[in-house]
Amino acid sequence: MLEVSKLNKFYGQNHAVDDLNFTVASGEILCLLGANGAGKTTTLNMLLGFIKPDSGHAVLDGVDMYHQRADCREQMMYIPENVHLYPSFTAVENITYLAELAGVKVIESDIKDVLIRTGITETQLVRKVGGFSKGMRQKVAIAFALLKHAKLVLMDEPTSGLDPVATQEFIEVVKTIKERGTAVLIVTHDLLCAHQLADQIGIMSHGQLKQLIKNDGLTLPNLTEQYFNQFSA
Template sequence: MLEVSNLNKYYGKNHAVNELNFTVDSGEILCLLGANGAGKTTTLNMLLGFVKPDSGRAILDGIDMYHQRTECREQMMYIPENVHLYPSFTAVENISYLAELAGVKVIQSDIKDVLLRTGITEAQLERKIGSFSKGMRQKVAIAFALLKHAKLVLMDEPTSGLDPVATQEFIEVVNTIKQRGTAVLIVTHDLLCAHQLADQIGIMSQRKLKQLIKNDDLTLPDLTEQYFEQFSA
C-alpha cells in the first residue's frame, strides 16, 4: 500500500533523513521509534507533503505522493498528537462538517454507527467535543478515517499523555482500522504501545532507519534492548 524508496532530506549541509526505505502493506501497522532528532518527524512531514524530499520516492497504492498530491490526500488521513476539532460541535456534527469539506458523502446514522464502534458511547454522542479527552478526540478522528475509507493513516505520538486505560482503548481502536485493510504508520516514543500494536517496528537513529523488525515473536525486553543498542550506537 505504501512504498518508500531512498528518501533523502537535507537542511543545508545537515542530512535530516538518509536513504529511507520501507513498505507498509494493507492491513499492516508500522511503528517508527527513535530519539528526538532521529528523523521521525521529518519523515512524517515528507509523507504528509509538508516537506519536499531532495530525492527518493513514496508511492501510495500506485500513486506518486509527490507528483499526484491531490489524489494522495483523498486516500490519506493524518491524526496529530493533539486532535483539534470544533469544540462547540458534537462528534457527529464535527464529522458531518469535515466530511462536507473533504467531499465525502456520509449519513448521520452511519456516523453514529462508526463512532459507537470506535468506543464513543451513546451519551457521549450528545456532548460537545470541548468536553472530550484527548483519547476521545482521537476516536472521533479515527471514526472519520473509517468513514473516509482512508487507505493510509499517519499518526504522530498518539499515546503521549494517555493513561494506561486510554492507551489500551487506543490500541483496540487502531486494530479496527487495521481490520478494514488500512495501512497505518505511527511515529512514537512508546515502546510498549509499539510492541503491542505493530506488525513492523522501525528504529531510527542518526537520521537513518537502522533496523526494521517483524514483531511476530519479539519480546518487549528484546525490543527494548535493540532500541537502546541503536540509540547508543
C-alpha cells in the same frame, strides 16, 4: 500500499533523513521509533507533503505522492498528537462538517454507528467535544478515517499524555482500522504501544532506518534492548 524508497532530506549539512526505504502493506501497522532528532517527524512531514524531499520516492497504492499529491491526499488521513475539533460541535456534527469539506458522502446513522464502534458512548454522542479528553478526540478522528475509507493513516505520537487505560483503548481502536485493510504508520516514543500494536517496528537513528523488525514472537525486553543499542550507537 505505501512504498518509500531512497528518501532523503537535508537541512544545510544535516542529513535529517538518509536514504530511507520501507513498505507498509494493506492491513499492516508500522511503528517508527527513535530519539528526538532521529528523523521520524521529518519522514512524516515529507509523506504529508508539508516539506519536500531532496530526493527519493513515496508511492501510495501505485500513485506518486509528490507528482499526484491531490489524488493521494484524498486517500490519506492524518491524526496529529493533539486532534483539534470544533469545540462547540458534537462528534457527529464535527464529522459531518469534515466530511462535507472532504467531499465524503456520509449519513448520520453511519456516523453514529462508527463512533460507537470506536468507543464513543451514546451519552457522549450528544455532548460538545470541547469537554472531550485527548483519547476521545482521537476516537472521533479514527471514526472519520473509517468513514473516509482511508487507504493510509499517519499518526504522530498518538499515546503521548494518555493514561494506561486510554492507551489500551487506543490500541484496540487502531486495530479496527487495520481490520479494514488500511495501512497505518505511527511515529512514536512508546515502545510498549509499538510492541502491542505493530506488525513492523522501525528503529531510526541519525536519519537512518537502523533496523526494521518483524513483530512476530518479539518480546518487549528484546525490543527494548535493540532500541537502546541503536540509541547509544
